[in-house]
Amino acid sequence: MALQDLVRFLLPRDEHFFVFLEKQASIAHEAATILAQAVRAMPPAGDRYASFTDGRPQAPADKALAAGEAGVLLLSARQYTEAIDIFMLGDHWIEAAYVAERVLTTEELVAHVDAREVRRGGASIDEAAQYLERQLRALLGRRLAREGSYARAQRYLPSTIVPSGARLETCLAEGRSPARPAEERAAALTEAARIMRHRGMEIVGTALGPADARTNGGFELEDMLALREGMEGAHLVAVRDEESRRASATAGKPWRRFHYRHLAADLAWEAAQLLPDGEQRTAALLCEAGSWLRIGDPKAADRFYKAMVRRCGATPLGIEADKLRWFPTLDDKHLAFPDRIARPLPEDESPFEGERPFEDEKPFEEG
Numbered sequence: 585m586a587l588q589d590l591v592r593f594l595l596p597r598d599e600h601f602f603v604f605l606e607k608q609a610s611i612a613h614e615a616a617t618i619l620a621q622a623v624r625a626m627p628p629a630g631d632r633y634a635s636f637t638d639g640r641p642q643a644p645a646d647k648a649l650a651a652g653e654a655g656v657l658l659l660s661a662r663q664y665t666e667a668i669d670i671f672m673l674g675d676h677w678i679e680a681a682y683v684a685e686r687v688l689t690t691e692e693l694v695a696h697v698d699a700r701e702v703r704r705g706g707a708s709i710d711e712a713a714q715y716l717e718r719q720l721r722a723l724l725g726r727r728l729a730r731e732g733s734y735a736r737a738q739r740y741l742p743s744t745i746v747p748s749g750a751r752l753e754t755c756l757a758e759g760r761s762p763a764r765p766a767e768e769r770a771a772a773l774t775e776a777a778r779i780m781r782h783r784g785m786e787i788v789g790t791a792l793g794p795a796d797a798r799t800n801g802g803f804e805l806e807d808m809l810a811l812r813e814g815m816e817g818a819h820l821v822a823v824r825d826e827e828s829r830r831a832s833a834t835a836g837k838p839w840r841r842f843h844y845r846h847l848a849a850d851l852a853w854e855a856a857q858l859l860p861d862g863e864q865r866t867a868a869l870l871c872e873a874g875s876w877l878r879i880g881d882p883k884a885a886d887r888f889y890k891a892m893v894r895r896c897g898a899t900p901l902g903i904e905a906d907k908l909r910w911f912p913t914l915d916d917k918h919l920a921f922p923d924r925i926a927r928p929l930p931e932d933e934s935p936f937e938g939e940r941p942f943e944d945e946k947p948f949e950e951g
Contacts, residue, residue: 616657620670623651648674655679662826664688665696672716680716681791681798682808684723686831690731697724697740718742719798722935723791725749730788737787742935745786748926752779752787759855766858771921773855774869777848778926781876784844786929794841804841842880849873849884856891859920867896867905869920875911885911 626647651674658667659679664687671680684693697720709717725740734753738746758764759773780787789797793805809831812823836843852873859866874888889911896902904912919925 616654616661616663620654620658620666623647623654623670623673652676659683660824662824677716677719681723684720685727685791686809686834687827690727693724697721726788744929748779748783749787752776770855770858771924773851774921775924775926777851777855780844780851781848782926782928784848786935788844794836794839794843801842807835845876849876861895862898864899864901865920867892867899867901868914868918871901871911871914872919878911
């Protein structure tokens with residue numbers, strides 16, 4: 585039974601309430617469309633935080649403010665791609681990223697990003713608009729990579745990231761090929777783990793929460809869906825069931841900041857299963873991967889410590905770990921497969937703003 589039929593069934597003797605709901609939805613849709621048209625006709629947006637004079641915002645801020653209002657109306661009216669366009673027109677990147685990353689399906693986003701490129705053609709756009717276009721394409725690329733579509737992701741990721749994504753895909757294919765010897769597979773998976781650990785933000789990081797690639801992982805953002813659902817007194821722009829369903833389906837599960845570190849550790853664990861017990865190399869790999877989690881998530885790191893002691897207790901690292909009851913310090917020259925090293929991108933090649941938090945930094949409790 586359709587939703588409208590259900591409502592009519594529950595209210596068989598009173599059509600007024602149902603008509604009111606339909607009218608409200610129609611008004612919201614019409615208002616969103618009209619306001620969006622007005623925004624497109626306005627001069628370029630200025631500083632949306634411009635000061636107010638006599639209770640009215642200064643003219644340069646008008647377009648940005650109107651774009652924000654129009655975008656929220658479009659989102660509530662289920663005009664999702666139009667909402668992205670208007671949010672970006674007003675330089676509201678966080679809102680545009682939420683709709684793109686959480687509300688649209690992956691294929692809808694691919695179609696929209698490609699359509700924007702076609703519509704733009706060879707027309708020149710200002711530097712700020714170029715930046716937002718790059719961010720939207722990178723958001724799509726990382727989303728495709730999170731879903732394992734590395735080949736498709738390369739078209740949208742920044743050029744500085746493409747080689748790392750391609751190498752990650754190659755290492756994963758080699759590491760999971762049953763035709764290859766176990767040691768070769770372990771080496772390939774180890775390299776894949778290191779790429780994911782040191783370049784995972786650029787390859788698979790979410791634009792907003794939980795990774796906050798927007799600031800290079802500088803903050804732990806709340807779930808935007810939860811923030812929208814917590815708004816009081818929002819009627820015309822309230823979260824609709826469809827938005828809630830869509831955004832819930834795309835939420836990170838589990839919701840973890842620096843989630844790529846856990847993905848990297850899982851790959852290293854997979855590699856370690858291919859190596860024999862009692863070897864210093866096996867202990868080194870378990871120690872390295874556990875160290876990626878030991879500060880931010882010691883509970884998740886514990887399985888690596890216990891495996892190191894259980895499987896490699898007679899090795900120098902195993903003995904030291906058992907003595908410390910935790911992970912010993914491991915320098916680069918003692919890493920497993922030292923010819924398969926991956927490093928973070930140089931700062932001048934990073935597509936993100938801000939400095940990355942320390943490699944073993946514990947996630948902030950607030951902010």
